Amino acid sequence: MSPVLPRIFLASLKRRRLASALSLLAIALGVALGLAVQLIHDAALGEFGRGIRQLAGGADLQVVGPRTGFDEQLYFQLAQRAEVAAASPVVEVDARMPGREGTLRILGIDVFRLAGIQPELMPSAEGNDTFATLRPDAVFLSAAARQELHESAGLMLQAGTTLQRLRVAGDIPGVAGQVLGVMDIAAAQERFGMLGRLTRIDLRLADGSNRAQATRALQPLLPAGVVLRPADAAAGEADLLSRAYRVNLTMLAAIALLTGGFLVFSSQFLSVVRRRREFAFLLALGMTRRSLMRGLLTEGAVLGLVGGAAGVGLAYGLAALAFRFVGADLGAGYFSGLRPALVFAPLASAAYLLLGVFAGVAGTWAPAAASLRIPVARGLHAGEGASEALVARARPGVAAGFLLAAFLLCQLPPWQGVPAGGYLAIACLLVTAVMLVPVASHGLTALLQPRRSPVLRLATARLAAAPGQAVVASAGVVASVALAVAMAIMVSSFRSSVDHWLDAVLPADLYVRASLGSGSGFLTPGDVARIAAVPGVASTDAVRADSVRLDAQRPAVTLIARAVHSGWGLPLVAGSLAYEGSGQPAWISEAVADLHQLSVGQPLELPLAGEPQRFMVAGIWRDYARQNGSVVIDRQCYIRLTGDERVNDLALRLAPAIEPGQVAAAIRERFDADTLEIAVPAKIRRITLAIFDRTFFITYLMEAVAVLIGLFGVATTFAALSTARRSEFGMLRHLGMTRADIARLLATEGAWTAGVGVVTGILAGLAVAWVLIEVVNRQSFHWSMDFHLPYLPVGAFGTGLVALAAAVAVLAGRRAMSHSAVRAVREDW
Template sequence: PWAQSLDTGALLLQRPGDGGARLGQLSRAYRVNLTVLALVALFTGAFLVFSVLSLSVTQRLPSFALLGVLGLDARQRQYLVWAESVLLGAVGSLLGVALGTALAWAALRLLGGDLGGGYFDAIAPSLDWSPLAAAGYGALGIGAAWLGGWWPALAVRGMAPAQALKGWTMQPDRPGGLTAWSGPALLLLAFGLCWLPPIDGLPLAAYVAVACGLLGGILTLPVLVRLGLGRLAPWVQQRPLALLALERARRFPHSASIATSAVVASLALSVALTVMVGSFRESVMRWLDTVLPAELYLRAAPAAGGAETARLTPEFVATVAAMPGVARVEGLRLRTLTLDPRRPPVTLIARPLRSAGDSAAASAGAASRSSATNSVPLPLVGQALPWPAQPTATDPATVATGDSSAAAATGAPRIAVFASEAMAELHGASLGRELELPGLGPPGVRFVVTGIWRDYARQQGSLVIDAQDYARLTADHSVNDLSVYLQPDAPADLRQRLEQASGGLYELSSAQDIRKISLGIFDRSFAVTYWLQAVAIGMGLMGVSASFSAQVLARRREFGLLQHIGLSRRQLLGLVAAEGALWTLLGAVAGLLLGLAVSVVLVHVVNPQSFHWTMELHLPWARLLALALSVVAAGTLTAWLSGRLAASQQAVLAVKQDS
């Protein structure tokens, strides 16, 4: 069904829908990653449902015990809690689909299809609401709610009704019969999945690895709680309240895990997104510093035929170069090449890459390779190869005139090109490989991939060729962009002179302007991740509140007994706040470590497999520590507010009723 190139190389046969299909291929990774980010809400929502249903089950424990005594067996009690979770998920999914549709409509109206990223400015998408997709997302919401109600349902099934009527609480130390090795097993599975290649161009295995890693880390939390708190016991021997809080967490590690599971999940995802976005932004900033070496840039306004048809006139280039205060100018030529009709065309960039000495040696047909391999003004990934040696008997006129017979007799010329990471991944342009670029130069010319460079502007792939090589092959000396290097003593009004000389036909921007616009586009593109982080943290704190409320209700007699033996209301509040601080601190540490592990997967696996470019890992420690400390403070406050119920008179009355 795809178009096939004709043997002449000059024509390309296409179907009417091929252009749209290639555009969809270009935006597919962007759409899939947004969908996966949206599923973060379902993941944290499952933990929120788990916390809420745990609270609900604890509040209604006497009712479940009475139903059990009256004849409701264990399986029926389990099905009852499952039915509640499914009903809760159905109502939430219905409201979520309606709210999500409204938010999608508002986002398209205000930000566009790329959420303000600027990638598809020429496209004004309309809301495409699919009943099938909405039903699918609703089913996912119901499934997440049912999964969140799994363990509370099993806890109700395993309770002893007669003991529960007497006020004995359920033992949470073995939720669902999970063994101690299930968490480490999931972590090992996640590590193995990270090494799998993408499936149909998508990092599906890496997504599953992230989910397995999060679940494995949460299931491993009880073991870490017991081991970590054991080392803190000698430090609190002289502090009774702290020792009481510490020993309870040690004796009931699953209770601490239940209380902090939502915090661990939400904080881990927030940390991972923060590190991923911060690493990408830092890499983009360094990339801009490399690709924008000049002070000013002139660009021809895009014409109807596209950016490559909008050119600067030679007279205007000469005028700019002769202006006082201009040190030198460098032209940049852009062209598109269709190498694979199934994929979007790649961008060919012709710009000066070699020094004058290297260019003279190449033009003279030097037999030895140039030693200046890393002086190209590109953000290279790794080391570049030496410039390819030219056949000694090849006359430069052979290349210019296209005499293929002479070229074949004396050896085909070899031209250096630098491929972007996306070009290397999508089209197999690995380091040292020889390429054929149809329509670029005479037949027989071989293009050698001399280096791989990082290009964040062109996801479809790009090639960079030296401007002199390009002009010699094509006899095309036109340029689309012009880099203007200024002298140290350049006049202050030079920019105004350039704007007057352009006559409004060309766009003039400084490196600072381009940098500011690029980072602004980046921030708008990833603004949705900050909202998702806020939602995840809020849902995690709601889960902490529900978990601590359930713990308070389940321990009313314990708190009443502590008040009977002399613990004051202030001390009781301090005990609950200390437990909240300790548990959320453990959750914050676990979430921080787990989030860093997930961020490594996002940076080094998901991002290269999705967008075919790499970036350096950058850890914004100040932001991460502030995020973790804010979660600890919010969790402590939540526990203190829940402890106010424990310090009330109902706790004392609970002990009297039990006697």
């Protein structure tokens, strides 16, 4: 190609400033959203993994048990094994801080064992107190903990329903970026009710022992429910937990980028329309059609490169803002408390930059191919229109093939925990919807046959004669509307299902909590009796929560011990509460059923108090609070098997005409200040739904971006069509139509073509929503939900989008309408 030709092609981008800017913006937004999600989660996982490595130190393996711990005699057995060079016992407690949000992670350590395995955890005492690390009231805080808690002298922590005052005796110099405290293991066991219990043992293997051999030799020594795993396994579990959320957001960004590619297509189609004479002239001067196509593809590549580069820069800005205002988990709760630093990721940045280039080139391909079909002689004639540049053909057979492919893809199981089949099915549904736009346009145009209004007759005649313009103007709208409607239905269905779920799990009048299941607060039988004796309390239902491992390769699930038949009830989707079979019944959540391939009537082995206990699955229930899954058993059975009578939560049913506030005040008077959380169901519901809305806030933003890009596509497409129709507008002016009439004509065409896209998009959105609910959501999070269509919001959204499209069409055609009637038609002379 001649050196002059690139300047000719790239100069057209400067002439089309608005269209080029919109294309750049669309690609930049798609790239920025996808890369920002990648950067945020990579940084969060990196920081989480770094923290795991710091805490593990030089450990090769970790012995991990339930939250309530395991017998410390196991430590002495393992420490004497030939495979083990050093062993470090740990008691880990999430200590509740009365009057503060969240908990403080406390590690009880044996300071004499740290040097050989975990030197990073070695505390540094203030002053010259040599034995400070052994004092029962001393706690050492990391720099991040000091900064967040603003404590330099002492801490008040909760153990059971009593307050423990600890003295801040120094720092943990080797720990950076983690909010935690360290204290002597014996003091931690005594103060937090863990006497004789450990939660973890870190092992450094002897020379000549590898992990696989040591695991095979040591595993038989472990009691049921205690597993031996690599020290970095927790980081892998966190990655597994957050993967579905991360992939879902990345797919939304990919759809936004796809819609941006369509906007490039509209912009380049505008270029082909305006430059038909220029292309014909270049071909007449000897330029080959292949060189012409290379020049147009270069324009698209430049748009993609500049837009991708801008998107990469914007992504780092968005990630920095997310770290500051939203958090490293984007509101999903996977990495609460982490403060990761934003680092440059060259490979990810380069990959998304190339995606931007690909979107630019892909969007240019069809207009570039259309330019090859320009006859030189006809192209030199000024009056030739652009209706031949794009021909819309209905291909119902191909569309049916994509629809069948979508159905088959929905039957595929997840690939490494990712619902790849579901996402491919969504892509097939979007392709099907776009391919059916000509059919929808023809069908809807045939339904409307205006007889009186000449503007409406002209608009419908134009759409019927040139269905290609409906494809161009509607396809981007179809993609963005389908995405927005599908996500609106999915989120509405999820929120409605959570609302009904809360009705089932919150039937009591008042709820009392000592702390979360992993926290240090708990109620003893004496505490429960004191609460039950409060005037106005008719009955109590107690709950104990712990963690159990059904599979050493998967994260622990939550064990919930409570009354089932006379208690809160369960939102069952299979089975029954009235179990009449043999054996001890257990009710598992949908996540447990999916991940462990269990169904009603099958046996389930639960490790309780170090012994495997056989249960039978009596039912499967919805649990939106625990992604890892949960198992419910009767509390009396739990006490009989474990001897643990502690309680995490109490549900109180009050006597008639008793105010919950009076009972709550009376309970607080019987306990230390702020040691109990007391709430009515309405408050719990409000907090739960607020967390839900915060979690989906990023999803709403990404939907808005996709819809905005779709409107950009309508604007550029109508700018192209209006430019090509200057002669038509001039002739209509000669026939007596005013500029206002032509504006109404454009508004009608814009509204009608957008209406085609909206109707098709809504239908496609219903299908995509079904895939999201029944395939993607079920395979990602293992939650079922009831289908709920928000009629009014979807109707208002579609109506508003049609109105905006009409306004955008008029604005895009203002330049073509501004020419005088004589100048507009003289080009045909």
